[in-house]
Amino acid sequence: MSTPVVEASGLTKTFPMPAGPVTALRQVSLRVDPGEYVAVSGPSGCGKSTLLHLLGSVDTPTSGTLRFEGEEISALTDARRSQIRLTRIGFVFQRFYLLPMLTAWENVELPQGEAGIGKAERRERTAELLDYVGLAHRAQHRPSQLSGGEMQRVAVARALANRPRLLLADEPTGELDEKTGEQIAELLDRVHADGNAIVVVTHDATIARRAGCQLRMHDGIIMPEGSG
């Protein structure tokens, strides 16, 4: 049995609020194996994004443990967690968050440079990724010159730049029309088919159906299969 990419055990996340603490996640346990495609869906405010943020180590759980490739990451320093995110986790956001002053090429190259990858290798990898997402001809365009679907494809290329073990996507089609969303879903299928583990948080049932493992959340809890 291989080491899971990420393994959460009894994750709870409580946010302090003026009106009293709000628990967004309650005792959630989850295991994502290499090459697995997991879709998490559920109503707004059910805790999907909070779960994704914890899995991506951009937030820390109030209680519970989180292991990334066997390494307990909740207790790591911020710098170490940043390093893990940079080299082993890819993020795709609903609103793309490409840097507007950089071209598509520069956006994809950016995390590679930060990870210390050499210039020649960066060039090769960036060209390969832009070709992979079908945007080689748009390499020198800035985000403002790209459509929403194109921006999201650049964002996927950026997320894959440092060959992550896990790709996390938070509502990747949330800002796109149905047809463009379908194209992004197909792109994620290809990413998965190439052996990458993916966790996608989505409202979109068509995307969720593409995943090998579909999880439904409600009120901070992952619902048992067949319950929803």
Added chain:
Amino acid sequence: MSSFVFAWYSLCRQPARAVLAIAGVAVIGALLFDMLLLSQGMLISFRGLLGEVGFDARVMATSSMPMTGARVGDAAATAAAIEALEEIEVVIPMRIDQAEVVLSERRPMDFTLVGSISGHGAWTVIDGADINQRKADGDASTIVVNRNLASALNLSPGQTVTVRSECLGRRSILPTVEFEVVGIATFPFDSESQLTAAATIADFDRACGGEQDQADLFLVASRSRVTAEAAVEAIQQLRPDLYVFSNDQLVDRFERVGFSYFRQISTVLATVTLTFAFLLISVLLSVSVNQRFAEIAALRAIGFGRRRVAADLVWESGLMVSIGGVLALPLGLALAIWLDRILKSMPGIPADLHFFVVQPQAVLLHIALLATAGALAAGYPVYLASRLPIASTLRNEVVG
């Protein structure tokens, strides 16, 4: 992509903000630069002016400025006694008083009349000849006039002027004295509009009604092997009743008495300008960071560490400050020339004295102070960006 390049892209991304910040830093930096020049300029210029004249000590009857205090009596004997000291090379007695040129068709014109010995640097002849001692009673008294007096009266060498001296603070009832203008000269301590002329001490005394044998001050040059301080000490031992100052002592005295106001003003204004620079950069960067919260959170999410985000902002601040700071130098220089001209038009300020003097130390201090202001100004935006809660910022952005 290095932090420097990233900061440059960030700066170019909002050209209006960048231009505003750089222009602001340039203007503030120009003022700061001018305050730094002003804080030392007059002292440096005064020291240079004293040095250029070529004397390294001055002897007076009191500690007051010449013409404002008592005079030294037995001037000739005093000069001879001082000059006899082995530390001393030359002693030049100086008499300074007000006089007027009597004109036939209009009101007399007041000017400063100097009585001294020619050829020692108390003035420099630029046209014609220097004054000389009369050899016989029938010989004309000679005088050199400065450019202002020459142009005011349309004088040139060979012409004659009629002078009435104002010795001892009152109009002399003695007859006027005819002087032959032999040359045009420059006087190192003349103000922009000052009218000055110089004659021999004998002719000065003649204009004052007879031999007075007094001096307002003695200009003293020490021998090359002797320091000015040693010369001052030797004169002081010879004549403890007189006030003797080396150039450095005069500069020190000037720094303590007359110049301290300039230093205080420049310190206060430099502090204010630095505070403005700090606030300007800090506000612009903070606003920029606030506008980019989601983007910064996304960068942090994809693996950019706190240090990297901080470095980007410090470089962005550094770029604004360095470009603005470089532009501030020519701007400050132009402003300094303009202000110098205004300040020098004050009465009694020597034309060759400058309030703003460019010194390498001032440029280095300008760079250091602006760099410090820029680094400190980046502090709060850096704090905001590096402490940004990634998850909640991303969540709020989507919900918002």
